[in-house]
Amino acid sequence: MCEVNNLDECYKVAEELVLYAGKIIEDGIDTKKNVKSKGIDWDLVTEYDRKIENKLIKQLSARFPSHKFIGEETAAKEGRLPQLTDDPTWIIDPIDGTTNFVHRFPQTCISLALWVNKEAEIGIIYNPLMRQFFSARKHCGAFLNGKPIKTSDVRDVSQSLVAMEPWIAKNPEYLTSIYSRMHALIQGTHGIRSLGTAALTLCYVAMGAVEAYHIESIDAWDVAAGKLIIEEAGGVVIDTAGGELDIMTPRVIAACNQQIAQQLVDLFKEADSEIVNKNFN
Template identity: 50%
Template sequence: MVYQLDLDHCYDFVMSLTIESGKIIKDALQGTKNIETKKGDWDLVTQYDKRIEKILIAGLAKEFPDHQFIGEETVASTNFLPELTDAPTWIIDPIDGTTNFVHSFPHTCISIALVVKRNIEIGIVYNPILDQLFTARRGEGAFLNGKRIQSSKISELRSSLVCIEASYAAIKSTRDLLLGRVEAFVSIAHGIRVLGSAALTLCHIAMGAAELYLSDNLYPWDVAAGVLIIREAGGDVYDTSGGEFNLMKPRVLAVGCSKLTPEVAKLIRSSDDKIYRKRIINNQDNSLESGSGSN
Protein backbone atom coordinates (compact mmCIF):
# COMPACT_ATOMS: atom_id res chain seq x y z
CA MET A 1 0.00 0.00 0.00
CA VAL A 2 1.21 3.53 -0.83
CA TYR A 3 0.59 6.01 1.98
CA GLN A 4 0.17 9.67 1.14
CA LEU A 5 1.20 11.64 4.20
CA ASP A 6 1.15 15.32 5.01
CA LEU A 7 3.77 15.22 7.76
CA ASP A 8 3.26 18.92 8.51
CA HIS A 9 -0.38 18.22 9.29
CA CYS A 10 0.55 15.13 11.33
CA TYR A 11 3.01 17.19 13.36
CA ASP A 12 0.66 20.12 13.97
CA PHE A 13 -2.24 17.88 14.92
CA VAL A 14 -0.33 15.65 17.34
CA MET A 15 1.35 18.67 18.87
CA SER A 16 -1.98 20.24 19.74
CA LEU A 17 -3.24 16.94 21.15
CA THR A 18 -0.07 16.48 23.21
CA ILE A 19 -0.24 19.95 24.75
CA GLU A 20 -3.87 19.42 25.73
CA SER A 21 -3.10 16.02 27.23
CA GLY A 22 -0.21 17.50 29.16
CA LYS A 23 -2.67 19.61 31.14
CA ILE A 24 -4.07 16.41 32.63
CA ILE A 25 -0.64 15.47 34.00
CA LYS A 26 -0.01 18.95 35.35
CA ASP A 27 -3.41 19.16 37.07
CA ALA A 28 -3.12 15.64 38.51
CA LEU A 29 0.47 15.76 39.78
CA GLN A 30 -0.45 16.70 43.35
CA GLY A 31 -3.76 14.84 43.36
CA THR A 32 -4.84 11.34 44.32
CA LYS A 33 -3.77 8.54 41.98
CA ASN A 34 -5.26 5.07 41.70
CA ILE A 35 -2.12 2.97 41.51
CA GLU A 36 -1.88 -0.49 39.97
CA THR A 37 1.08 -2.69 39.11
CA LYS A 38 1.83 -4.48 35.85
CA LYS A 39 4.94 -6.66 35.57
CA GLY A 40 6.09 -6.14 39.18
CA ASP A 41 5.77 -3.90 42.21
CA TRP A 42 8.17 -1.47 40.55
CA ASP A 43 6.13 -1.12 37.30
CA LEU A 44 3.24 1.21 38.07
CA VAL A 45 0.22 2.47 36.15
CA THR A 46 -2.40 5.03 37.16
CA GLN A 47 -5.82 5.99 35.85
CA TYR A 48 -4.12 8.95 34.15
CA ASP A 49 -1.81 6.73 32.05
CA LYS A 50 -4.88 4.94 30.71
CA ARG A 51 -6.93 8.11 30.27
CA ILE A 52 -4.25 10.00 28.36
CA GLU A 53 -3.52 7.07 26.05
CA LYS A 54 -7.22 6.73 25.21
CA ILE A 55 -7.45 10.46 24.44
CA LEU A 56 -4.36 10.39 22.23
CA ILE A 57 -5.30 7.28 20.28
CA ALA A 58 -8.94 8.33 19.87
CA GLY A 59 -7.95 11.76 18.57
CA LEU A 60 -5.30 10.46 16.20
CA ALA A 61 -7.47 7.58 14.94
CA LYS A 62 -10.29 9.97 14.10
CA GLU A 63 -7.96 12.29 12.18
CA PHE A 64 -5.86 9.52 10.58
CA PRO A 65 -8.12 6.44 10.29
CA ASP A 66 -5.60 4.41 8.27
CA HIS A 67 -2.79 4.81 10.82
CA GLN A 68 -1.73 2.16 13.32
CA PHE A 69 -0.87 2.45 17.01
CA ILE A 70 1.49 0.92 19.54
CA GLY A 71 0.62 2.26 22.99
CA GLU A 72 2.09 1.17 26.30
CA GLU A 73 -1.20 0.67 28.15
CA THR A 74 -2.91 -0.99 25.18
CA VAL A 75 -0.07 -3.49 24.91
CA ALA A 76 -0.15 -4.06 28.68
CA SER A 77 -3.89 -4.77 28.64
CA THR A 78 -3.71 -7.20 25.70
CA ASN A 79 -0.26 -8.63 26.43
CA PHE A 80 0.45 -8.35 22.70
CA LEU A 81 3.12 -6.22 21.04
CA PRO A 82 2.12 -5.55 17.40
CA GLU A 83 4.63 -5.93 14.61
CA LEU A 84 6.02 -2.71 13.22
CA THR A 85 5.04 -2.52 9.54
CA ASP A 86 5.52 0.06 6.77
CA ALA A 87 2.18 1.65 7.71
CA PRO A 88 2.22 5.01 9.52
CA THR A 89 2.39 4.00 13.18
CA TRP A 90 2.09 6.17 16.28
CA ILE A 91 4.16 4.84 19.19
CA ILE A 92 2.84 6.30 22.44
CA ASP A 93 3.84 6.41 26.08
CA PRO A 94 1.11 8.45 27.81
CA ILE A 95 3.16 8.96 30.98
CA ASP A 96 6.82 8.02 30.88
CA GLY A 97 8.14 8.13 34.43
CA THR A 98 4.94 6.93 36.11
CA THR A 99 6.72 6.25 39.41
CA ASN A 100 7.98 9.85 39.37
CA PHE A 101 4.42 11.00 38.63
CA VAL A 102 3.02 8.93 41.52
CA HIS A 103 5.49 10.60 43.88
CA SER A 104 4.92 14.09 42.38
CA PHE A 105 8.55 14.12 41.25
CA PRO A 106 8.61 16.49 38.26
CA HIS A 107 10.51 14.32 35.75
CA THR A 108 7.59 12.82 33.85
CA CYS A 109 6.40 13.26 30.29
CA ILE A 110 4.27 12.29 27.32
CA SER A 111 6.28 10.61 24.56
CA ILE A 112 4.93 10.23 21.01
CA ALA A 113 6.61 9.21 17.77
CA LEU A 114 5.34 8.70 14.23
CA VAL A 115 7.10 5.91 12.36
CA VAL A 116 6.60 5.55 8.60
CA LYS A 117 8.18 2.68 6.64
CA ARG A 118 10.15 1.94 9.83
CA ASN A 119 11.69 5.43 9.84
CA ILE A 120 10.95 7.68 12.81
CA GLU A 121 9.60 10.86 11.21
CA ILE A 122 8.26 12.80 14.22
CA GLY A 123 9.32 12.75 17.86
CA ILE A 124 7.72 14.70 20.71
CA VAL A 125 8.61 14.47 24.40
CA TYR A 126 6.64 16.86 26.59
CA ASN A 127 7.17 17.46 30.30
CA PRO A 128 4.29 19.77 31.24
CA ILE A 129 5.45 20.08 34.85
CA LEU A 130 8.73 21.79 33.94
CA ASP A 131 7.39 23.20 30.67
CA GLN A 132 9.90 21.29 28.55
CA LEU A 133 8.80 20.51 25.00
CA PHE A 134 11.36 18.48 23.04
CA THR A 135 10.61 18.05 19.34
CA ALA A 136 12.21 16.67 16.19
CA ARG A 137 11.37 16.00 12.55
CA ARG A 138 13.63 13.68 10.57
CA GLY A 139 16.28 15.72 8.81
CA GLU A 140 15.20 19.02 10.42
CA GLY A 141 17.06 19.11 13.74
CA ALA A 142 16.01 18.84 17.37
CA PHE A 143 14.52 21.54 19.58
CA LEU A 144 13.66 22.40 23.18
CA ASN A 145 10.80 24.89 23.37
CA GLY A 146 11.55 25.94 19.81
CA LYS A 147 15.29 26.49 20.35
CA ARG A 148 17.69 24.17 18.53
CA ILE A 149 19.66 21.79 20.76
CA GLN A 150 22.90 19.90 20.19
CA SER A 151 24.40 16.92 21.97
CA SER A 152 27.73 16.97 23.80
CA LYS A 153 30.96 16.47 21.86
CA ILE A 154 32.81 14.93 24.81
CA SER A 155 34.45 11.75 23.51
CA GLU A 156 36.01 10.20 26.62
CA LEU A 157 34.16 8.31 29.32
CA ARG A 158 36.23 9.81 32.16
CA SER A 159 34.82 13.23 31.27
CA SER A 160 31.25 12.01 30.75
CA LEU A 161 28.11 12.23 32.85
CA VAL A 162 26.41 8.83 32.58
CA CYS A 163 22.71 8.07 33.04
CA ILE A 164 21.68 4.57 34.13
CA GLU A 165 18.17 3.46 35.04
CA ALA A 166 18.96 1.82 38.38
CA SER A 167 15.33 1.03 39.26
CA TYR A 168 15.53 -2.04 37.02
CA ALA A 169 17.65 -3.64 39.74
CA ALA A 170 14.24 -4.65 41.10
CA ILE A 171 14.26 -7.39 38.43
CA LYS A 172 16.06 -10.22 40.23
CA SER A 173 17.11 -12.09 37.09
CA THR A 174 19.21 -9.19 35.81
CA ARG A 175 20.00 -7.34 39.05
CA ASP A 176 23.63 -8.48 39.17
CA LEU A 177 24.26 -7.37 35.58
CA LEU A 178 22.86 -3.89 36.19
CA LEU A 179 24.70 -3.38 39.47
CA GLY A 180 27.88 -4.67 37.85
CA ARG A 181 27.54 -2.04 35.15
CA VAL A 182 26.88 0.70 37.71
CA GLU A 183 30.04 -0.31 39.57
CA ALA A 184 32.06 -0.34 36.34
CA PHE A 185 30.89 3.08 35.21
CA VAL A 186 31.01 4.83 38.58
CA SER A 187 34.70 3.98 38.86
CA ILE A 188 35.54 5.66 35.54
CA ALA A 189 32.91 8.22 34.54
CA HIS A 190 32.66 11.80 35.75
CA GLY A 191 29.36 11.02 37.47
CA ILE A 192 26.21 8.87 37.45
CA ARG A 193 22.61 10.12 37.27
CA VAL A 194 19.20 8.43 37.42
CA LEU A 195 16.15 10.36 36.14
CA GLY A 196 13.43 7.69 36.13
CA SER A 197 12.22 8.47 32.61
CA ALA A 198 13.87 6.96 29.54
CA ALA A 199 12.31 9.50 27.18
CA LEU A 200 13.47 12.50 29.20
CA THR A 201 16.90 10.98 29.74
CA LEU A 202 17.37 10.61 25.98
CA CYS A 203 16.40 14.25 25.64
CA HIS A 204 18.99 15.23 28.25
CA ILE A 205 21.60 13.48 26.12
CA ALA A 206 20.25 15.36 23.10
CA MET A 207 20.57 18.74 24.82
CA GLY A 208 24.12 18.03 26.02
CA ALA A 209 23.25 17.82 29.73
CA ALA A 210 24.76 14.31 29.88
CA GLU A 211 26.89 12.28 27.52
CA LEU A 212 25.64 8.72 27.83
CA TYR A 213 22.55 6.68 28.68
CA LEU A 214 22.28 2.93 28.84
CA SER A 215 19.47 0.52 29.66
CA ASP A 216 18.48 -2.95 28.47
CA ASN A 217 15.00 -3.11 29.99
CA LEU A 218 13.01 -0.82 27.72
CA TYR A 219 10.17 -0.92 25.19
CA PRO A 220 9.52 0.91 21.89
CA TRP A 221 7.25 3.53 23.52
CA ASP A 222 9.98 4.40 26.05
CA VAL A 223 12.46 5.40 23.37
CA ALA A 224 10.96 5.99 19.91
CA ALA A 225 10.55 9.77 20.19
CA GLY A 226 13.79 10.22 22.11
CA VAL A 227 15.80 8.26 19.56
CA LEU A 228 14.83 10.68 16.81
CA ILE A 229 15.45 13.71 19.04
CA ILE A 230 18.94 12.59 20.02
CA ARG A 231 19.89 11.71 16.44
CA GLU A 232 18.64 15.04 15.15
CA ALA A 233 20.69 16.75 17.89
CA GLY A 234 23.90 15.13 16.62
CA GLY A 235 24.08 12.08 18.86
CA ASP A 236 23.16 8.48 18.14
CA VAL A 237 21.66 5.36 19.66
CA TYR A 238 23.13 1.85 19.45
CA ASP A 239 22.43 -1.54 20.94
CA THR A 240 24.26 -1.99 24.26
CA SER A 241 26.51 -4.47 22.44
CA GLY A 242 27.67 -1.56 20.29
CA GLY A 243 25.78 -2.89 17.28
CA GLU A 244 22.76 -1.61 15.37
CA PHE A 245 19.83 -0.37 17.44
CA ASN A 246 16.54 -2.29 17.17
CA LEU A 247 13.52 -0.09 17.93
CA MET A 248 11.22 -3.02 18.65
CA LYS A 249 13.73 -4.73 20.96
CA PRO A 250 15.48 -1.71 22.42
CA ARG A 251 18.66 -2.23 24.39
CA VAL A 252 19.80 1.36 24.56
CA LEU A 253 23.29 2.77 24.40
CA ALA A 254 22.68 6.45 23.64
CA VAL A 255 25.62 8.79 23.19
CA GLY A 256 26.02 12.46 22.51
CA CYS A 257 29.22 11.73 20.61
CA SER A 258 29.59 8.50 18.63
CA LYS A 259 33.33 8.36 19.47
CA LEU A 260 32.28 7.24 22.96
CA THR A 261 30.62 4.07 21.68
CA PRO A 262 33.60 1.67 21.34
CA GLU A 263 34.93 2.47 24.83
CA VAL A 264 31.49 2.15 26.41
CA ALA A 265 30.56 -1.06 24.59
CA LYS A 266 33.89 -2.60 25.65
CA LEU A 267 33.27 -1.67 29.29
CA ILE A 268 29.75 -3.16 29.17
CA ARG A 269 31.08 -6.42 27.72
CA SER A 270 33.81 -6.60 30.34
CA SER A 271 31.38 -5.94 33.18
CA ASP A 272 28.81 -8.45 31.88
CA ASP A 273 31.46 -11.13 31.32
CA LYS A 274 32.62 -10.72 34.93
CA ILE A 275 29.05 -11.26 36.16
CA TYR A 276 28.51 -14.28 33.92
CA ARG A 277 31.69 -15.86 35.30
CA LYS A 278 30.47 -15.23 38.86
CA ARG A 279 27.17 -16.91 38.00
CA ILE A 280 28.98 -19.99 36.69
CA ILE A 281 31.13 -20.21 39.83
CA ASN A 282 28.11 -19.75 42.10
CA ASN A 283 26.16 -22.41 40.21
CA GLN A 284 29.08 -24.80 40.52
CA ASP A 285 29.37 -24.09 44.25
CA ASN A 286 25.62 -24.63 44.70
CA SER A 287 25.83 -27.90 42.79
CA LEU A 288 28.68 -29.10 44.99
CA GLU A 289 26.77 -28.19 48.13
CA SER A 290 23.69 -30.02 46.88
CA GLY A 291 25.76 -33.05 45.99
CA SER A 292 27.50 -33.19 49.39
CA GLY A 293 24.18 -33.25 51.15
CA SER A 294 22.71 -36.08 49.10
CA ASN A 295 24.47 -38.82 51.02
Protein backbone atom coordinates in the same frame (compact mmCIF):
# COMPACT_ATOMS: atom_id res chain seq x y z
CA MET B 1 -4.38 10.46 5.49
CA CYS B 2 -0.95 11.63 6.56
CA GLU B 3 1.46 10.49 3.87
CA VAL B 4 5.23 10.88 4.09
CA ASN B 5 4.95 14.06 2.00
CA ASN B 6 2.36 15.55 4.35
CA LEU B 7 4.15 15.37 7.68
CA ASP B 8 3.44 19.01 8.50
CA GLU B 9 -0.16 18.14 9.31
CA CYS B 10 0.90 15.13 11.33
CA TYR B 11 3.29 17.23 13.39
CA LYS B 12 0.77 20.01 13.98
CA VAL B 13 -1.88 17.57 15.22
CA ALA B 14 0.64 15.71 17.38
CA GLU B 15 1.89 18.92 18.98
CA GLU B 16 -1.62 20.05 19.86
CA LEU B 17 -2.51 16.69 21.38
CA VAL B 18 0.68 16.41 23.43
CA LEU B 19 0.19 19.91 24.84
CA TYR B 20 -3.37 18.96 25.77
CA ALA B 21 -2.12 15.76 27.43
CA GLY B 22 0.36 17.86 29.37
CA LYS B 23 -2.51 19.74 30.98
CA ILE B 24 -3.94 16.41 32.18
CA ILE B 25 -0.65 15.66 33.91
CA GLU B 26 -0.52 19.16 35.42
CA ASP B 27 -4.06 18.82 36.74
CA GLY B 28 -3.37 15.37 38.13
CA ILE B 29 0.04 15.75 39.74
CA ASP B 30 -1.28 16.81 43.15
CA THR B 31 -4.37 14.60 43.23
CA LYS B 32 -4.90 11.24 44.89
CA LYS B 33 -4.47 8.63 42.17
CA ASN B 34 -5.84 5.17 41.57
CA VAL B 35 -2.53 3.32 41.35
CA LYS B 36 -2.23 -0.25 40.14
CA SER B 37 0.69 -2.54 39.35
CA LYS B 38 0.98 -4.21 35.96
CA GLY B 39 2.21 -7.46 37.45
CA ILE B 40 5.49 -6.20 38.92
CA ASP B 41 5.71 -3.76 41.80
CA TRP B 42 7.68 -1.06 40.01
CA ASP B 43 5.60 -0.99 36.80
CA LEU B 44 2.74 1.26 37.85
CA VAL B 45 -0.28 2.59 36.01
CA THR B 46 -2.87 5.21 36.92
CA GLU B 47 -6.16 6.34 35.48
CA TYR B 48 -4.24 9.28 33.98
CA ASP B 49 -2.06 6.96 31.86
CA ARG B 50 -5.17 5.36 30.38
CA LYS B 51 -6.98 8.68 29.95
CA ILE B 52 -4.12 10.24 28.01
CA GLU B 53 -3.51 7.22 25.76
CA ASN B 54 -7.20 6.83 24.98
CA LYS B 55 -7.44 10.53 24.13
CA LEU B 56 -4.41 10.44 21.84
CA ILE B 57 -5.55 7.34 19.98
CA LYS B 58 -9.11 8.59 19.61
CA GLN B 59 -8.07 11.96 18.22
CA LEU B 60 -5.32 10.65 15.97
CA SER B 61 -7.63 7.93 14.62
CA ALA B 62 -10.23 10.56 13.78
CA ARG B 63 -7.69 12.61 11.82
CA PHE B 64 -5.72 9.73 10.30
CA PRO B 65 -8.04 6.67 10.15
CA SER B 66 -5.58 4.44 8.28
CA HIS B 67 -2.78 4.86 10.81
CA LYS B 68 -1.80 2.18 13.30
CA PHE B 69 -0.93 2.50 16.98
CA ILE B 70 1.46 0.96 19.47
CA GLY B 71 0.61 2.21 22.96
CA GLU B 72 1.87 1.14 26.37
CA GLU B 73 -1.51 0.80 28.05
CA THR B 74 -3.20 -0.75 25.00
CA ALA B 75 -0.46 -3.38 24.81
CA ALA B 76 -0.82 -4.08 28.54
CA LYS B 77 -4.58 -4.46 28.20
CA GLU B 78 -4.34 -6.78 25.21
CA GLY B 79 -1.46 -8.74 26.72
CA ARG B 80 0.67 -8.55 23.59
CA LEU B 81 3.01 -6.22 21.75
CA PRO B 82 1.80 -5.29 18.24
CA GLN B 83 4.21 -5.67 15.34
CA LEU B 84 5.79 -2.62 13.77
CA THR B 85 5.00 -2.57 10.03
CA ASP B 86 5.78 -0.15 7.20
CA ASP B 87 2.41 1.53 7.75
CA PRO B 88 2.34 4.94 9.47
CA THR B 89 2.36 4.02 13.17
CA TRP B 90 2.04 6.24 16.22
CA ILE B 91 4.03 4.91 19.19
CA ILE B 92 2.70 6.28 22.48
CA ASP B 93 3.87 6.41 26.07
CA PRO B 94 1.12 8.43 27.79
CA ILE B 95 3.11 8.98 30.97
CA ASP B 96 6.74 7.93 31.03
CA GLY B 97 7.83 8.09 34.63
CA THR B 98 4.51 6.99 36.13
CA THR B 99 6.21 6.20 39.44
CA ASN B 100 7.57 9.74 39.47
CA PHE B 101 4.07 11.02 38.69
CA VAL B 102 2.60 9.02 41.58
CA HIS B 103 5.19 10.42 43.97
CA ARG B 104 4.89 13.97 42.55
CA PHE B 105 8.53 13.91 41.41
CA PRO B 106 8.49 16.41 38.53
CA GLN B 107 10.44 14.34 35.99
CA THR B 108 7.60 12.84 34.00
CA CYS B 109 6.55 13.23 30.39
CA ILE B 110 4.43 12.26 27.40
CA SER B 111 6.22 10.57 24.51
CA LEU B 112 4.70 10.42 21.02
CA ALA B 113 6.41 9.29 17.83
CA LEU B 114 5.33 8.67 14.26
CA TRP B 115 7.15 5.89 12.42
CA VAL B 116 6.75 5.29 8.67
CA ASN B 117 8.44 2.44 6.81
CA LYS B 118 9.97 1.41 10.16
CA GLU B 119 11.75 4.75 10.50
CA ALA B 120 11.01 7.61 12.88
CA GLU B 121 9.64 10.72 11.17
CA ILE B 122 8.34 12.70 14.18
CA GLY B 123 9.32 12.61 17.83
CA ILE B 124 7.79 14.69 20.63
CA ILE B 125 8.53 14.41 24.36
CA TYR B 126 6.94 16.88 26.76
CA ASN B 127 7.50 17.39 30.47
CA PRO B 128 4.68 19.78 31.37
CA LEU B 129 5.77 20.15 34.99
CA MET B 130 9.16 21.56 33.93
CA ARG B 131 7.84 23.20 30.73
CA GLN B 132 10.27 21.22 28.55
CA PHE B 133 8.93 20.51 25.06
CA PHE B 134 11.39 18.42 23.03
CA SER B 135 10.70 17.82 19.36
CA ALA B 136 12.34 16.51 16.21
CA ARG B 137 11.51 15.72 12.63
CA LYS B 138 13.68 13.58 10.42
CA HIS B 139 16.46 15.62 8.77
CA CYS B 140 15.15 18.83 10.38
CA GLY B 141 17.06 18.98 13.68
CA ALA B 142 16.06 18.68 17.33
CA PHE B 143 14.57 21.39 19.52
CA LEU B 144 13.76 22.29 23.11
CA ASN B 145 10.92 24.81 23.35
CA GLY B 146 11.56 25.74 19.73
CA LYS B 147 15.29 26.36 20.11
CA PRO B 148 17.85 24.03 18.47
CA ILE B 149 19.72 21.62 20.73
CA LYS B 150 22.84 19.54 20.19
CA THR B 151 24.62 16.79 22.05
CA SER B 152 27.75 17.24 24.13
CA ASP B 153 31.12 17.34 22.35
CA VAL B 154 32.88 15.24 25.01
CA ARG B 155 34.82 12.38 23.40
CA ASP B 156 36.24 10.53 26.41
CA VAL B 157 33.95 8.48 28.65
CA SER B 158 36.13 9.34 31.65
CA GLN B 159 34.97 12.95 31.23
CA SER B 160 31.32 11.97 30.88
CA LEU B 161 28.20 12.14 33.01
CA VAL B 162 26.20 8.99 32.32
CA ALA B 163 22.59 8.21 33.18
CA MET B 164 21.39 4.77 34.24
CA GLU B 165 18.42 3.22 36.06
CA PRO B 166 19.74 1.15 39.02
CA TRP B 167 16.19 0.22 40.13
CA ILE B 168 15.97 -2.20 37.19
CA ALA B 169 18.16 -4.48 39.32
CA LYS B 170 14.90 -5.37 41.12
CA ASN B 171 14.40 -7.68 38.14
CA PRO B 172 16.58 -10.76 38.89
CA GLU B 173 17.38 -11.12 35.18
CA TYR B 174 19.25 -7.81 35.20
CA LEU B 175 20.54 -7.68 38.78
CA THR B 176 24.11 -8.83 38.11
CA SER B 177 24.68 -6.82 34.95
CA ILE B 178 23.21 -3.64 36.44
CA TYR B 179 25.53 -3.74 39.43
CA SER B 180 28.64 -4.65 37.45
CA ARG B 181 28.01 -2.00 34.79
CA MET B 182 27.13 0.58 37.42
CA HIS B 183 30.39 -0.15 39.25
CA ALA B 184 32.31 0.29 35.99
CA LEU B 185 30.60 3.63 35.39
CA ILE B 186 31.27 4.82 38.94
CA GLN B 187 34.97 4.07 38.51
CA GLY B 188 35.30 5.32 34.94
CA THR B 189 33.14 8.46 34.56
CA HIS B 190 32.40 11.79 36.23
CA GLY B 191 29.24 10.30 37.72
CA ILE B 192 25.89 8.58 37.31
CA ARG B 193 22.42 10.14 37.25
CA SER B 194 18.99 8.50 37.39
CA LEU B 195 15.70 10.21 36.51
CA GLY B 196 13.26 7.29 36.41
CA THR B 197 12.05 8.13 32.90
CA ALA B 198 13.76 6.76 29.81
CA ALA B 199 12.12 9.12 27.33
CA LEU B 200 13.09 12.27 29.19
CA THR B 201 16.63 11.05 29.89
CA LEU B 202 17.14 10.46 26.17
CA CYS B 203 16.25 14.12 25.70
CA TYR B 204 18.86 15.09 28.27
CA VAL B 205 21.45 13.33 26.12
CA ALA B 206 20.13 15.27 23.12
CA MET B 207 20.47 18.64 24.89
CA GLY B 208 23.97 17.86 26.19
CA ALA B 209 23.07 17.62 29.88
CA VAL B 210 24.46 14.08 30.08
CA GLU B 211 26.83 12.42 27.64
CA ALA B 212 25.13 9.02 27.59
CA TYR B 213 22.33 6.84 28.86
CA HIS B 214 22.16 3.09 29.30
CA ILE B 215 19.01 1.09 29.92
CA GLU B 216 17.56 -2.32 29.20
CA SER B 217 14.25 -3.97 30.18
CA ILE B 218 12.20 -1.30 28.40
CA ASP B 219 9.82 -1.15 25.42
CA ALA B 220 9.38 0.58 22.07
CA TRP B 221 7.30 3.43 23.50
CA ASP B 222 10.11 4.38 25.88
CA VAL B 223 12.53 4.98 23.01
CA ALA B 224 10.59 5.65 19.80
CA ALA B 225 10.55 9.46 20.07
CA GLY B 226 13.78 9.94 22.00
CA LYS B 227 15.84 8.01 19.48
CA LEU B 228 14.95 10.49 16.73
CA ILE B 229 15.49 13.50 19.00
CA ILE B 230 19.00 12.31 19.91
CA GLU B 231 19.95 11.50 16.34
CA GLU B 232 18.71 14.85 15.09
CA ALA B 233 20.76 16.52 17.84
CA GLY B 234 23.92 14.79 16.60
CA GLY B 235 24.00 11.70 18.84
CA VAL B 236 23.58 7.97 18.36
CA VAL B 237 21.36 5.26 19.82
CA ILE B 238 22.63 1.70 19.47
CA ASP B 239 22.19 -1.74 20.97
CA THR B 240 24.15 -2.51 24.12
CA ALA B 241 26.24 -5.02 22.17
CA GLY B 242 27.21 -2.34 19.66
CA GLY B 243 24.90 -3.16 16.75
CA GLU B 244 21.77 -1.51 15.40
CA LEU B 245 18.99 -0.91 17.92
CA ASP B 246 15.90 -3.09 17.61
CA ILE B 247 13.17 -0.60 18.50
CA MET B 248 10.75 -3.38 19.49
CA THR B 249 13.16 -4.99 21.98
CA PRO B 250 15.44 -2.09 22.85
CA ARG B 251 18.69 -2.59 24.79
CA VAL B 252 19.96 0.94 24.76
CA ILE B 253 23.20 2.80 24.72
CA ALA B 254 22.38 6.39 23.79
CA ALA B 255 25.36 8.69 23.47
CA CYS B 256 26.41 12.14 22.36
CA ASN B 257 28.60 10.63 19.64
CA GLN B 258 29.86 7.32 18.27
CA GLN B 259 33.12 7.49 20.23
CA ILE B 260 31.38 7.61 23.60
CA ALA B 261 28.93 4.92 22.49
CA GLN B 262 31.73 2.53 21.50
CA GLN B 263 33.65 3.19 24.72
CA LEU B 264 30.53 2.21 26.69
CA VAL B 265 30.06 -0.94 24.59
CA ASP B 266 33.64 -1.93 25.42
CA LEU B 267 33.27 -0.97 29.09
CA PHE B 268 30.12 -3.07 29.51
CA LYS B 269 31.61 -6.05 27.65
CA GLU B 270 34.56 -5.98 30.05
CA ALA B 271 32.27 -5.67 33.07
CA ASP B 272 30.10 -8.56 31.86
CA SER B 273 33.13 -10.78 31.14
CA GLU B 274 34.45 -10.23 34.66
CA ILE B 275 31.16 -11.61 36.00
CA VAL B 276 31.46 -14.68 33.80
CA ASN B 277 35.05 -15.26 34.89
CA LYS B 278 34.12 -14.97 38.58
CA ASN B 279 31.29 -17.47 38.13
CA PHE B 280 33.63 -20.03 36.60
CA ASN B 281 36.46 -19.55 39.10
